[in-house]
Amino acid sequence: MTVSPPPDRGMTVSPPPGRRYDRLRDILALDPETEYERIWRLITAYEFPWDFWQSASLAFFRTFGIPSIATLLHRTGEICHHTQKRADDTLLILFEIGRLGLETDEGRAYLRRMNRMHHRYTIGNGDHLYIIALYVTVPAQWIDRFGWRPLTGHEKDALAAYGRRLAHVMGVTDVPGTFGAFGAFARSYEEEHFAATQSSRRLAAASVDIAADMLPAPLRRPLRSTVRRLSLALLDERILDATGLPRPTPRDRRLATAVLRLRGRLLRRLPPRPDHRPHRLALATYPQGHRLADVGPDWMRSPRNGSTRPMD
Numbered sequence: 001m002t003v004s005p006p007p008d009r010g011m012t013v014s015p016p017p018g019r020r021y022d023r024l025r026d027i028l029a030l031d032p033e034t035e036y037e038r039i040w041r042l043i044t045a046y047e048f049p050w051d052f053w054q055s056a057s058l059a060f061f062r063t064f065g066i067p068s069i070a071t072l073l074h075r076t077g078e079i080c081h082h083t084q085k086r087a088d089d090t091l092l093i094l095f096e097i098g099r100l101g102l103e104t105d106e107g108r109a110y111l112r113r114m115n116r117m118h119h120r121y122t123i124g125n126g127d128h129l130y131i132i133a134l135y136v137t138v139p140a141q142w143i144d145r146f147g148w149r150p151l152t153g154h155e156k157d158a159l160a161a162y163g164r165r166l167a168h169v170m171g172v173t174d175v176p177g178t179f180g181a182f183g184a185f186a187r188s189y190e191e192e193h194f195a196a197t198q199s200s201r202r203l204a205a206a207s208v209d210i211a212a213d214m215l216p217a218p219l220r221r222p223l224r225s226t227v228r229r230l231s232l233a234l235l236d237e238r239i240l241d242a243t244g245l246p247r248p249t250p251r252d253r254r255l256a257t258a259v260l261r262l263r264g265r266l267l268r269r270l271p272p273r274p275d276h277r278p279h280r281l282a283l284a285t286y287p288q289g290h291r292l293a294d295v296g297p298d299w300m301r302s303p304r305n306g307s308t309r310p311m312d
Helices: 019-028 036-047 049-065 067-076 083-100 105-118 125-146 153-170 179-193 198-207 217-232 237-243 250-268
Strands: none
Touching (some): 036 049, 036 083, 083 198, 125 250, 217 250
8 A cells, every 4th residue: 555656845955943853963964875774763653653563564565566476475374364474474573674774683684584484485686676675665655645754765765775685585686776767667677567356356355454453442342434434545546446445535635644644743743752762563463572483374383483572
């Protein structure tokens, strides 16, 4: 899932005064070509944690529009039969790789876990690259539209550098060199491959209510219909058509946009997240924390692997 890209409203290099922009000043002092992991963590753990990980989870939905990806995901049965866990595992692996670092033993352990999840399937280089391109560009599109401030070009350069390094350690080739090139690749890949299939429809039907399922239990039933409508309102026509989902009403689109932009304006008035409180994912599958061995489908899990790390 993704929102349609908004007009570029990138922030000027000089941030406004005030504590709210202190961390942005720190980011602008870093080199996006060599210190991209530090910038990535500041964006995802402090500046825009909810925006980034919410849109990253929606980006995964967008892969259902690619027939080769949708067919594979449907064949594994994980999304249709273990919807919440599969979605949580995808986010968790990306989160931990970024938190622990691409070059650390701990971060590489999660990367190996992801590669092991995929090794029994034939996945083309183009599909791998498309998924990475989504995780580089879709959160930036969301933040530019709904965040408390837009991303700077400096930050987007760092996201692209992070994506290039992630692709390299995954063995993906023909990687775009810039943030703009990542976006152009994703758009062209969709134009060439997006199509409605039985697999894409079944995956979408199984996944569309994940946002509602994450609500507190007493709110799930009364709010399920509203959350579904607002979730669909954030999707463009191309992915809606590819997954067979109904098009939202103009009123629902206006409402979803207004709610998220109001949230962004309110956050702009709040103090920055304290350094000692980096964001932690709150995942329904792992309310008490997780071990590395817990992550992945049933055939991968072994009680001998992994170590427990609490999540807050």
